[in-house]
Amino acid sequence: MIRQTAPCDLGAIEARDRIRSGALSAFELADSCIARVEAVDPAVNALVARDFDTFRERAREADARQAAGLPLGPLHGLPFAVKDMIDVAGLPTTYGSEIFRTNIATADDPIVTALRQAGALPIGKTNTPEWSAGANSRNRVWGTTANPYDLSLNCGGSSGGSAVALACGFAPLATGSDTGGSLRTPAAFNGVVGFRPSPGVVPGHSRSIATLSITTAGPMARSVADCGLMLSVMAVADRYDPFTTVTDGGTPWKSQSFADLPRTDLTRLRFAVTEDFGFAPTEGATRATFRSVMSDLAPFLPKIDERHPDCTGADRIFAVLRALLFLGAHDRYVLEQPEHVGRNVTDNVIEARGYSAADVAEAMYAQSAYYRLWQDFFETCDYLISPTVTAAPRDWHENAPLEIDGHKLDSYYHWLALAYASTIAGHPAISIPCGRYPNGLPFGLQIIGRRHDDLGVLAVAAQLESLIAGVSTLAPEAPDLKGLMAAPPLSSCHGFLEVE
Template identity: 65%
Template sequence: MVANFRPDASDPADLSAIEARRLIGRGELAAEELARACIARVEAIDPAVNALVARDFDAVIEGARKADADRAAENALGPLHGLPVAIKDMNDVAGLATTFGSEIFRGNVPKRDDALVAGLRKAGALPIGKTNNPEWSAGANTRNRVFGTTANPHDLTRNCGGSSGGSAVALACGYAPLASGSDLGGSLRTPAAFCGVVGFRPSFGVVPGDARRTSLLPLATSGPMARNVADCGLMLSVMARPDPRDPFTAVAGGKTAWRPEDFANLPRCDLASLRFAVTEDFGFAPVEAASQRTFREGVNALLPFLRSCEEASPDCTDADRIFAVLRSVIFLSTHAAFVDKSPELVGENVTENVREGRSYSAEDVAQALVMQGNYDRRWQGFFEDCDFILAPAVTAQPRDWHEAYPKEIDGQATASYYHWLACAYASTIAGCPSITIPCGRDENDMPFGLQIIGRRHDDLRLLAVAAELEALIAGLSELAPKGPDLAALARAPKLSAAEGFWDVP
């Protein structure tokens, strides 16, 4: 190692990505020292939460030593130089298992990084391991038959969210300052809300999906996760690469319409100059009364600092139908063959999606696409009189992880295992960027996520606004976020010994 961490500072594992990168660049913190601190945190905490399901710590240390040697030699350093990053088990990392949470791919070990991971590594990041997700990211409870359950670090009896649940838990516990996530109907926003971290779903095409099978159907996208907004911006500056293999990533002359480097240096903005719309439920989402109360308490605390804040929502007519049909099309494209050939190896959620997809006709799909076009135009029109929308990230707060999904909300039955994610997929359908930041605690003392939504392709300004709101929230004692009790987690029994750990339908 080439440096010693400052003795008056906190554990290096708790540093922000930006601060850690600054210290490494100045020679005040060795990349190996940071890597060892993160590894020690994993070894102390992960038995209690089961978030990091594949790892090769020897490779991480070797990469950190090379990062330190490059700094000592005064070689050019990338924006993520020496930073550990946790990778969702939907992305290939060379030499680590990529299972997608599926028994069919239990033994799949890729030889090469996929494009997203290769880009992070080129920027200097060190993949510390793979994070758990539900089978094929289907659902917002991180459980599968390959690795079992991941628990919420704020309460080990509760759901950590999903599908990027392992990434959110890894961040909350200090395994790495950055983590990858992906989002179709809230898959990075929901776990960010449940675990008290930040999850950013960018506009479609900002983070290219070079291997997405339904490449012309704009619903699913990868995005950054971190413990604060600025760190998300730093990671996005690397993820937002020019890749013409994604038809929604506009590339001309080798460059995108957006400047990726701008995401790493968020501009300041005046919250009092902006027009905010506030909605509890977008007019259709089944938001529980307790979540509405917590949301209202948070918004009311912020109101004195906002010039314009109006109760309003875009017209979300047909949202449930659009999402149900088009989501099923995506699942049919990849998973139908698995259900047909190896039904015993496919879980309940994926099987149900395939079954549902086969119940729709070509006319149903055509109508859903037309509905989506009309839906999008209504949303874009709404933003003519509004700059940003404030809403809950999720319809219901974390429940017992044994429950596959909320089958009812305040006594009303949900329509499907994904219906309770309506607060997230409301903006997905319109292709608008959305970010979830911690904003207070709910009535069970669990983190609460505030969702902020902006115009399509207004990603930079959305991140800037989120950073301003984050700073404002940090200064309000009733809303300021707090992390999990790491000492208690280190003493907790192994989650794998809990009843129901492997009982995944």
């Protein structure tokens, strides 16, 4: 990615290595990140809560630790941004909900604890739609987050603030979470990397239904290797997540391996490609861009077939399981304080109330069959490639697309079908920047692997990323930072806080 030369523009691995060598201090990196936030964030509104005095103090402590010759963690001195769905002690955790507008966290979420113990420093909280409901990062507490490539457009969600913070150089790492594409969609829209791991690889303490694995946290960064480094710290043994297998204090996956990705020979691998999984409402512009991108990549991937797993019933399965999550977590808010609950959350709760026990049982049985069909498919395929999102970013005033190419959508999340196709089966998936739409906006390529082949997905993505960087039509480009610095505050725009 073509970037500026300030310390805040360094990738995580490069910044960490410079700090360890003495070429850069943690304080200098922190100060650079703060300066970038203050210069650019008024235009995009990504980092919605921060305490820069404490952030600077933690950076000084990191430098003092290094000067004293004490052991340094693998993320020593690296700033990271935190999605406003998990706790950072002393900062607000609002979930984008008016009900929690004044909520201040008293302790760190386990993910934040793990990152701190590895030496990373939280810079602040990033914007999200209310309760992560949707792929447009707007809410009544913090307002809208805009796409840094075009401030009139949607930045994606629900980890939209994290993706924009990365794209703009606010921090080299950020946390995100993903149910129906909440890591992958904003990564695609903002030219960064978002990785959804297999269930249990990153333990989750905040799922309202612990045994329903369609939601997981994951890393976000500006490169695949940086995502792997972050994942190596997040992927800990934790019995509180029923999908995290813990034996003799460890897990079957070796966390450290994520920080040192192996090289892989793409010519030996069997790839499948699909524009729509047979059911996703993919727009014509996305299909055309995907074909163009794959044409440029084809010389490097000799074993490609156009096919996809059987995704029969995907929309219905995802709708019912998603509704269960919202009913369990938010029904009381809709009942007791409906005036403080937004449209998306309310619609999901109302939808859930309409399902019967038979509907739930049918969806769970269908998910089991769906999962097995995906396992059959991956017996003859190593990795599956698709667009990350069905449609390009739209006007951020629009809650969600109501139609794509003239075809009416079933719900506000139906346009995320390319992402939730793999969510239902529980397979790891990553979005990497690859090429551009005709209007110059970043295009996201999704790579999916076998369940628990997280290391393989990251390794393949890293190899593709290195190839993409050498192809002028595909190589990512950073947003126009000077233009963002000169832009009026997003908060002055009509509709900034007018969220349905």
